[in-house]
Amino acid sequence: MSIKFDFHCHSDYSDGALEPERLIDYALDREITHLALTDHDSVSGLAEAHKYITENALPIRLINGLEISALTEYGEVHIVGLGIDYQCERLNQALKIQQEKRWERASLIDEKLCKAGISGVLDKCQQDVKQVITRSHIAGVMVKLGYVSDRQQAFKKYIGKQGRIKISKDWVVLDKAISLIHQAGGVAVLAHPTRYPLSNRKLAFLIQDFAQSGGDALELSYPSLNADKISWLKIQLENNQLLASSGSDFHYPDLKWTDLGRFPHIDSNIPHVVEKLIQA
Numbered sequence: 001m002s003i004k005f006d007f008h009c010h011s012d013y014s015d016g017a018l019e020p021e022r023l024i025d026y027a028l029d030r031e032i033t034h035l036a037l038t039d040h041d042s043v044s045g046l047a048e049a050h051k052y053i054t055e056n057a058l059p060i061r062l063i064n065g066l067e068i069s070a071l072t073e074y075g076e077v078h079i080v081g082l083g084i085d086y087q088c089e090r091l092n093q094a095l096k097i098q099q100e101k102r103w104e105r106a107s108l109i110d111e112k113l114c115k116a117g118i119s120g121v122l123d124k125c126q127q128d129v130k131q132v133i134t135r136s137h138i139a140g141v142m143v144k145l146g147y148v149s150d151r152q153q154a155f156k157k158y159i160g161k162q163g164r165i166k167i168s169k170d171w172v173v174l175d176k177a178i179s180l181i182h183q184a185g186g187v188a189v190l191a192h193p194t195r196y197p198l199s200n201r202k203l204a205f206l207i208q209d210f211a212q213s214g215g216d217a218l219e220l221s222y223p224s225l226n227a228d229k230i231s232w233l234k235i236q237l238e239n240n241q242l243l244a245s246s247g248s249d250f251h252y253p254d255l256k257w258t259d260l261g262r263f264p265h266i267d268s269n270i271p272h273v274v275e276k277l278i279q280a
């Protein structure tokens with residue numbers, strides 16, 4: 001059997017557009033055989049996706065995952081966990097706290113938006129959001145209410161890296177995020193390393209810290225990476241004896257450049273998490 005995998009994507013339990021069952025249908029359309037669902041600070045879509053696969057005997061393996069927001073001395077990063085026991089109590093307790101912090105942050109962002117003349121965002125999010133609130137939802141609501149023309153504008157002007165509203169949150173720290181994933185039996189992956197606003201020098205230190213804190217793998221293949229960046233990341237991976245991981249970070253069917261199953265090809269002799277995850 002030939003394998004087609006994707007180890008990073010989102011359902012509507014966080015900021016993806018599709019509910020878990022529709023995400024599975026979408027993956028089957030793209031002939032994906034192994035899919036990791038990795039919602040932001042949530043494992044709630046996994047049981048639903050498993051049930052759908054089992055009841056319909058669908059030809060796809062679901063790998064239990066999540067994407068934890070974590071604090072480091074280089075700022076906020078995302079740690080993907082793969083192959084976890086999603087019923088792990090410690091993990092679920094920590095996720096409950098992260099989810100509460102996300103709503104607190106949304107409320108603080110809403111206060112600042114109100115001061116900038118943008119009102120009603122939090123109310124609408126409270127009606128619309130299924131579980132985990134993200135800045136994507138806030139951006140989506142700002143579009144719906146007519147304050148910005150698209151989500152990108154909301155990030156650019158207000159809630160993105162260069163936007164005027166900056167709220168940092170005391171997310172779980174890096175070591176803790178990694179140990180939560182390990183306690184749940186999973187593999188900890190530093191997600192999309194080049195998307196953090198860091199110089200190469202600082203990014204190299206972040207990757208080193210991640211490895212020294214027990215991290216297992218580095219995303220080496222995701223949309224928007226070019227060959228030069230992949231080569232640079234591969235050196236960091238080798239220096240720190242990390243495995244590679246690959247994923248699209250799929251959120252919405254209409255964003256074709258991050259479509260499910262789509263990411264750059266990497267050399268098959270690079271040690272990769274796929275070897276651990278597809279046998280289990």
Ligand code: AMP
Binds near residue numbers: 133135160
């Ligand atoms: P949060 O975890 O709540 O801070 O939200 C982060 C999510 O917002 C990411 O996972 C992306 O889905 C989305 N996002 C972040 N930056 C941008 C951007 N510049 N444009 C569009 N979406 C973004």
Ligand code: MN
Binds near residue numbers: 010015040134
């Ligand atoms: Mn997201």
Ligand code: MN
Binds near residue numbers: 067078191192
């Ligand atoms: Mn992310």
Ligand code: MN
Binds near residue numbers: 008010067249
């Ligand atoms: Mn993601």
